[in-house]
Amino acid sequence: xxxxxxxxxxxxxxxxxxxxxxxxSPNWIVGMLTLxxxxxxxxxxxxxxxxxxxxxxxxxxxxxxxxxxxVKAAYIGVFIGGLLLGAGWAASGYCPGxxxxxxxxxxKDALFFIAGGLLGAATYxxxxxxxxxxxxxxxxxxGKVTLGTVPGSGYDGLTAIxxxxxxxxxxxxxxxxxxxxxxxxxxxxxxxxxxxx
Numbered sequence: 539x540x541x542x543x544x545x546x547x548x549x550x551x552x553x554x555x556x557x558x559x560x561x562x563s564p565n566w567i568v569g570m571l572t573l574x575x576x577x578x579x580x581x582x583x584x585x586x587x588x589x590x591x592x593x594x595x596x597x598x599x600x601x602x603x604x605x606x607x608x609v610k611a612a613y614i615g616v617f618i619g620g621l622l623l624g625a626g627w628a629a630s631g632y633c634p635g636x637x638x639x640x641x642x643x644x645x646k647d648a649l650f651f652i653a654g655g656l657l658g659a660a661t662y663x664x665x666x667x668x669x670x671x672x673x674x675x676x677x678x679x680x681g682k683v684t685l686g687t688v689p690g691s692g693y694d695g696l697t698a699i700x701x702x703x704x705x706x707x708x709x710x711x712x713x714x715x716x717x718x719x720x721x722x723x724x725x726x727x728x729x730x731x732x733x734x735x
Contacts (some may be wrong), residue, residue: 553639562640564631564647571628573723580716587712594705597688604690611681615674630654
């Protein structure tokens with residue numbers, strides 16, 4: 539029961555942060571995807587970079603247990619799914635997390651987005667045997683691998699480079715890009731109105 543309560547508290551806090559930074563507004567998301575409003579992109583890059591530095595740095599000094607690291611397998615279907623998710627994100631102005639947070643904030647259009655996502659998941663479940671038989675779910679590039687080798691993780695590295703150092707370096711690059719990226723790369727910037735629908 540404690541873990542469920544903790545999940546609710548953390549989920550509510552995450553949703554509140556998403557709402558605060560504008561991620562629950564299709565206008566902000568479409569602005570980001572059209573490179574007109576990069577505030578949200580900068581926030582995402584900063585969060586990923588900071589998280590990467592803290593996680594891999596914590597692993598190096600023993601504060602974070604490497605056993606908690608989870609690597610997902612690479613396969614053709616996941617790349618196609620990523621393209622579909624990106625297209626849906628661009629068309630709707632929501633990704634799964636921001637859609638749920640937007641619904642909680644009272645946006646009725648987000649309810650249709652959630653219903654569409656659930657319908658898509660149900661369709662995938664119903665057709666899973668066909669996808670499995672097609673070979674699109676077979677591992678490629680070694681399946682569960684990392685770019686660098688992380689001692690004690692149980693995953694193979696594509697290179698002999700320290701995975702922890704590589705994770706810290708990539709995190710630092712994300713943080714740097716978040717700070718040097720301008721507010722807009724195209725057109726009107728912050729003040730430009732971007733249609734949501």
